[in-house]
Amino acid sequence: MDSTLNKVMNDFPILNQKVNDERLVYLDNAATAQRPNQVIKALTHFYQTDNANVHRGVHTLAERATADYEAARRKVQKFINAPEPEEVIFTKGCTDGLNLVASTYGEANISAGDEIVISIMEHHSNLIPWQQLANRKGATLKYIHLTADGELDLDEAAQLITDKTKIVAVAHASNVMGTVNPIKQLAKLAHQHGAIFVGDGAQAVPHMAVDVQDLDVDFYAFSGHKMMGPTGIGILYGKRQLLEAMPPYQYGGEMIGFVHEQDSTWAELPYKFEAGTQNIAGAVGLGAAVDYLTGIGMDAVHEHEQQLVNYLLPKMEAIDGVQVYGPQDPAKHTGVIAFNLENLHPHDVATALDMEGVAVRAGHHCAQPLMTYLGLTATARASFYLYNTQADADRLLVAIQETKEFFNHGSRKTK
Amino acid sequence: MGLERLNSLYREVILDHSDHPHHKHALPDATHKITLKNPTCGDVINLDIDLDDHDKIKDIGFTGDGCTISQSSASMMTDAVMGKSKEQALHMAKTFSDMVMGKKHPQADLDELQDAAILSNVMTFPARIKCATLSWWALQRALLKQPDGSVDSDDSDKGE
Ligand SMILES: Cc1ncc(COP(=O)(O)O)c(C=O)c1O
Numbered sequence: 001m002d003s004t005l006n007k008v009m010n011d012f013p014i015l016n017q018k019v020n021d022e023r024l025v026y027l028d029n030a031a032t033a034q035r036p037n038q039v040i041k042a043l044t045h046f047y048q049t050d051n052a053n054v055h056r057g058v059h060t061l062a063e064r065a066t067a068d069y070e071a072a073r074r075k076v077q078k079f080i081n082a083p084e085p086e087e088v089i090f091t092k093g094c095t096d097g098l099n100l101v102a103s104t105y106g107e108a109n110i111s112a113g114d115e116i117v118i119s120i121m122e123h124h125s126n127l128i129p130w131q132q133l134a135n136r137k138g139a140t141l142k143y144i145h146l147t148a149d150g151e152l153d154l155d156e157a158a159q160l161i162t163d164k165t166k167i168v169a170v171a172h173a174s175n176v177m178g179t180v181n182p183i184k185q186l187a188k189l190a191h192q193h194g195a196i197f198v199g200d201g202a203q204a205v206p207h208m209a210v211d212v213q214d215l216d217v218d219f220y221a222f223s224g225h226k227m228m229g230p231t232g233i234g235i236l237y238g239k240r241q242l243l244e245a246m247p248p249y250q251y252g253g254e255m256i257g258f259v260h261e262q263d264s265t266w267a268e269l270p271y272k273f274e275a276g277t278q279n280i281a282g283a284v285g286l287g288a289a290v291d292y293l294t295g296i297g298m299d300a301v302h303e304h305e306q307q308l309v310n311y312l313l314p315k316m317e318a319i320d321g322v323q324v325y326g327p328q329d330p331a332k333h334t335g336v337i338a339f340n341l342e343n344l345h346p347h348d349v350a351t352a353l354d355m356e357g358v359a360v361r362a363g364h365h366c367a368q369p370l371m372t373y374l375g376l377t378a379t380a381r382a383s384f385y386l387y388n389t390q391a392d393a394d395r396l397l398v399a400i401q402e403t404k405e406f407f408n409h410g411s412r413k414t415k
Numbered sequence: 416m417g418l419e420r421l422n423s424l425y426r427e428v429i430l431d432h433s434d435h436p437h438h439k440h441a442l443p444d445a446t447h448k449i450t451l452k453n454p455t456c457g458d459v460i461n462l463d464i465d466l467d468d469h470d471k472i473k474d475i476g477f478t479g480d481g482c483t484i485s486q487s488s489a490s491m492m493t494d495a496v497m498g499k500s501k502e503q504a505l506h507m508a509k510t511f512s513d514m515v516m517g518k519k520h521p522q523a524d525l526d527e528l529q530d531a532a533i534l535s536n537v538m539t540f541p542a543r544i545k546c547a548t549l550s551w552w553a554l555q556r557a558l559l560k561q562p563d564g565s566v567d568s569d570d571s572d573k574g575e
Contacts, residue, residue, distance in 0.1 A: 020420070345482035347456055348425075351543060355418050364457040371457070377480050378456050406418045407425070407483075 008296065009387045011036035022357025025392045030175050030203060030336045030383035031361055032225045035289075039228055042288030046281050054280055055254065055271070069280050072287030073270070079290045080220070081211040082237050086269040089236045089243075090283050094202040095125040097221030097236030098169070100273065101198055102129035104246045105219070106167065112138035115164045117195075119144040119152055119181070120373050121174045124366040126200040130169055144170070145373070150177045150326040157186060165195040172204035172220075176365045176381065177326035178309075178336040180204070184215045191216070196242070202226055206385070207305060207334060209298040212237050224282060229289035233282030236273070243269050250275040301386045305335040308384050312393040313337065319400060325379060335384035338365070341400070344407055346380040352406060353380075356399035423536045424543070425483065432487035432530065437494055442476045449557040450479075453549050458485055462553040470501040477550065484534075484543050489550035491531035501558050503527075508555040515544050 009015055012034045017024050026034060046068060052061035054069045070085070077085045091097040106129070110116070116130045120143045134141040144157045152170070161168060168190040173180045187197035196218040204210055206227035212220050219242070224233040238246075248255055248266055255275040257265035266272045293301065313330040316322055321342035327333045341349050350362035360382045364371045371377060382396055445463035452459050458481040465474040475493045492511075496504040510524045511531060517538045525532045537547045 022417075345458075347458075347482035347543070347546060348484070351424070351540060352418060352421055354542075355420055363455060368457065377458065402418055406421060407430075 008036075009389070011038065011292075012387050013037060013040075015387060019357045019359070020355050022395075025358045025388075025395045027382040027384060027388065027392065027396060028359045028361050029206075029385040029388075030226070030365075030381065032231070033206060033228045033385055034387070035228050035230070035285075036292055038292045039230070039285050039288045043230065043281055043285045046284045051281070053277055065280060068284050068287075069278070072283040072290075075287045075290040075294075076235055079210075079294065080205065080235075080237060081213050083213060084240060087237055087240050087243065089238065089270045089273045090278055091221070091234040091236050092232055092279070093225070093234035094200065094221045094223040095234075097219075097234055098125050098198070098200065099129050100236055100249045101219045101221070101238070102133045104249050105196070105242065106130070106133040108245075108247060110134070110137045110139050110166055113164070114139040114166045115142055115160075115162070116140070116167045116169070117142045117144065117157070117160050117165050117190075118168075119170045120146060121152070121177055121179065121181075121367065121370050122169070122171055123175050123200065123202065124368070125202075126169055126171060126198075127369065130167070139166075143369075146177075149328065149332075151179055151332070152181050152186075154182070154185070158189065161186075161189050161193055161195065163193050165190065165193050167198060168195050169198035169200070171200040171202070172210070173201075173207065173334050173336070174326070175203045175336060176338050176367050176370055176379070178333040178338070179326055180208075180332070180334060183217065187216050187218070203334070203336060206293075207298075208302045218242055224286040224289065227286075227289050228292060229286035230279075230282045233279045233286050235286075240269065243273070248272055248275065252276045254278075296386065304386055305384055306331070308388060308390065308393055309333050309335055309337070311390055312396070315393075315397055316400070319397070319404070321404060322400065325374065335388075336381065337383070338379040338381045340376070340379050341404055341407075344403075346378045348407070349380045349400075349403055352403040353396070353399045356395070356402065358382075358396055358399045360396075424540055426533055426536070428530055428533055429483065429487045432490040433483040436477075436486055436490035438476045438497075439478065439490065440476045441478050442474055445474070445476075447557040447560060449553050449560065451549060451553045451556065453481070453485065453545055455545060456482070458482065458546070458549070460485070460489060460549055460553050462489075462550065462557055464554070464557050466501060472496055472499055472501070472504060477553075481549070482543075482546050484537065484546040485549050488531065488534055488547045491529065491534070492550045492554060495527070495529045495531050496554065505555060505558055508551045511551045512548055514538075515547050 014034050050064040052065040054066040073085050073088050077088045142160050145153050147153050172183050183199050190197040199217040199220040201220050201222035205222040218239050220237040225231040252275040255267050310330045323340045325338040346362035362380045363378050442463035445465045447464040450461045460479040462477045467473040477489045514535050515538050534547045
């Protein structure tokens with residue numbers, strides 16, 4: 001495999017360093033991705049030339065900053081194929097977007113006896129907002145569980161989603177199992193029962209072409225920092241007619257129509273949901289990340305990661321004592337690979353891999369109900385992105401072997 | 416660099432303790448009990464301490480899941496504090512948490528920690544300091560806990 005993508009590594013200055021005397025192999029992309037020069041430059045350029053508050057001034061800089069901010073919105077709109085820019089709301093991140101939906105749409109539309117259906121593989125951000133909403137309202141939270149291969153049990157989903165269901169909220173791609181969930185199908189199922197569908201796109205948008213119209217999702221949230229944009233910026237897409245009917249999330253500047261002493265009216269979309277001064281530079285940086293990804297092409301990104309998984313997964317599974325979670329078929333597995341080494345705690349594994357310059361995460365990955373369901377307390381997780389290469393995959397494999405040997409025999413007896 | 420540096424963290428003594436932890440069992444009738452979680456990884460320790468009428472640690476035991484460092488640290492901690500007074504044990508907990516943060520201590524204080532003193536190397540692995548301190552925290556919090564379940568403020572939440 002010699003993907004033409006291998007040279008994109010040069011766009012990421014942070015990757016060009018040694019960690020513990022080894023070339024850094026960054027495999028914690030599911031937590032946050034690295035930023036290319038193009039994004040870093042866009043941020044610097046914005047602060048050096050255009051910075052001002054948006055929609056609030058008639059001076060030239062305010063005009064420019066507003067144009068930059070709105071251009072970023074339209075880039076994202078095109079990127080996810082949202083029908084209109086007004087349906088693309090800037091948030092702090094995926095968590096913020098999901099909380100927005102739960103505390104506005106959810107607050108207004110859920111009552112006692114209603115049901116909310118999520119899956120057992122949800123990240124806490126797409127779980128606790130629904131759990132707490134259900135608790136507040138006396139509604140019931142139900143979970144779709146998994147098949148033996150780590151995919152959603154669609155038969156169970158078909159039984160759980162009924163006319164009592166008001167909201168179905170499921171991750172497009174899992175941050176632990178490496179599964180891509182059939183959310184188009186789930187959205188259809190939800191709609192057949194009069195429910196709305198909320199997609200958590202945090203692990204999908206950075207890695208594959210996403211078309212919110214084709215998926216027919218009602219809401220869809222994701223974060224900028226996992227797709228090489230800045231932290232503190234994210235997107236909530238929502239269908240216009242739902243957003244129009246929803247109460248605001250926060251109150252303050254920018255989100256108002258007219259404020260009287262005892263009452264107020266709200267701004268038009270999307271500003272109704274963008275109270276206060278927003279992360280303007282963050283939006284500009286996200287726009288640059290979208291340009292960067294579009295330049296490469298999401299199909300190429302997806303193809304590159306798929307090749308890496310095809311190469312790596314069978315080799316990992318072949319190592320004695322390595323357990324890989326999620327689908328065993330590489331074609332069904334994203335570049336997120338959770339694994340454990342027999343008789344070794346993932347924390348010890350992650351420390352050992354770090355000594356080899358390989359950065360992975362260890363822990364419960366903000367998915368404690370999933371861990372409990374799988375009977376685990378924690379796993380290690382390697383997650384790949386477009387700048388990772390086959391050489392990185394090889395480094396991981398070697399480091400896993402050496403870690404295994406270190407703890408099993410050899411080195412420990414020499415001390 | 417490879418894994419040679421790991422030898423300074425995973426010393427033979429530490430691996431022995433994690434492979435064969437001492438006092439790894441519950442004490443159903445303990446006078447002091449606590450459950451603590453390492454928030455970063457979800458590891459849990461349940462610590463049971465039985466104090467006699469003179470506030471001396473008559474027996475101590477722990478259960479729970481964790482990494483090599485947290486398990487061996489708990490094992491070494493129980494060895495070190497067994498038979499000590501509450502005051503001594505609290506002093507040792509302070510010595511330990513200072514030690515892994517790189518603060519200097521008189522050799523006599525470090526000797527008192529017995530095997531646990533070997534964990535001073537964890538300070539060069541900052542991400543793992545919490546794993547080493549979890550059981551000592553549990554000790555400190557359990558001993559400072561009032562009968563009503565509240566915890567004395569007395570630096571009991573240190574390092575959290
Ligand atoms: C599947 C999934 N959903 C939601 C989130 C939350 O994203 P953020 O922390 O950027 O709000 C994450 C991030 O870890 C994730 O992986």
